[in-house]
Amino acid sequence: MATTMQGAFFLGPNEMALRDVPVPVPGPGEVLLRVGACAVCGTDLRILSGGKTRGVVPPRVLGHEIAATVVAHGDGAEAIPGVPVGTRVTLPPGITCGACRFCVIGLENHCTRREAFGYKYDGGFAEYMLVPAHAARRRILFRVPDTLPDAEASLAEPLACVVNGQRKSQVTVGDVVLVAGAGPIGLMHVQMSRLAGARAVIVSEPSAARREQALSMGATEAIDPTAHDVGDAIRARSGGYGADVAIAAIGVPGLVMDLLRWVRPGGRVNLFAGYAGAGEATISANLIHYGELIVTGTSACTSEDFRVALGLLSEGRIDASALVSHRFPLAAVHEAFDVTRRGAGLRVVVTP
Ligand SMILES: [Zn+2]
Ligand SMILES: [Zn+2]
Known part of the structure; x- marks a missing residue:
């Protein structure tokens, strides 16, 4: 050696x-x-x-x-x-x-x-x-x-963090899921949401190349937020009710309010990505209060999340x-x- x-x-x-x-x-x-x-x-x-x-x-x-x-x-x-x-x-x-x-x-x-x-x-x-x-x-x-x-x-490590975020988001069979951001982490959330049984996974992503990738990895729809109203697309897909789950896979503070607006009453919002600096965002607390929303954060992973992630990779369940x-x-x-x-x-x- x-x-x-x-x-x-x-x-x-x-x-x-x-x-x-x-x-x-x-x-x-x-x-x-x-x-x-x-x-x-x-x-x-x-x-x-x-x-x-x-x-x-x-x-x-x-x-x-x-x-x-x-x-x-x-x-x-x-x-x-x-x-x-x-x-x-x-x-x-x-x-x-x-x-x-x-x-x-x-x-x-x-x-x-x-x-x-x-x-x-x-x-x-x-x-x-x-x-x-x-x-x-x-x-x-x-x-x-x-x-x-x-x-x-x-x-396995980034996927384990995504497993942690998916647990917090409680994505389940039949859900309409919004994933904001289709970088590698967002694309993992797309694949994991499909595995969990989501019926629709809507991706919001300004880059055309990344929207293509999202579609090839199981997103049912990929929208350019600079050209189209993401909220309209979510309502069209969910009978007007809003998404069951919205996941921020990009650390843009201004997006937090959008996610709170895009989910249905009782819906789950996961702030997965980290934010620069103090990460201050302006939100309407009433959206959480009257909407009975469940807002969670995700940071890093446990060894159990890691075991699950490696298992999914090993079995080819995540590409x-x-x-x-x-x-x-x-x-x-x-x-x-x-x-x-x-x-x-x-x-x-x-x-x-
Ligand atoms: Zn890392
Ligand atoms: Zn300890």
């Missing part, structure tokens, strides 16, 4: 550089992974731009949407069941304590001692990465079946191949970030 490797290190706001460093040697209980694929997430862009560097102390390898192969065990780690050397794995980015109140009540994504790869620990934009002993002990490595390529397995639009070698990691920033593709995957 090589003794040196390349990694893309975040060095400070807007500064990331490829460096040659020694391949980490796994200490007691640690697991060494050879990274096969790491997808670029909006969070990586926010950390690099300096907008969200909380807890990220440079130099740090970013990247938390990872598929990899187990290549070495530190003393004792070989006893962890299910992950012998040679096993292909993926992992949820969060390492949770399992003991705080939120972990105990099933909200481990809010664990008060949560740590994460690409934040506190080096992530996936490198040839190799270490899984700390306490994380390996908590069985965060999930085996990937041979039929699922690394690039697609690396999408991840169409969501991977670009692949770059590690040497082109900056280009991978640029393509993601421009929104020029869907998920952009780096293959170290």
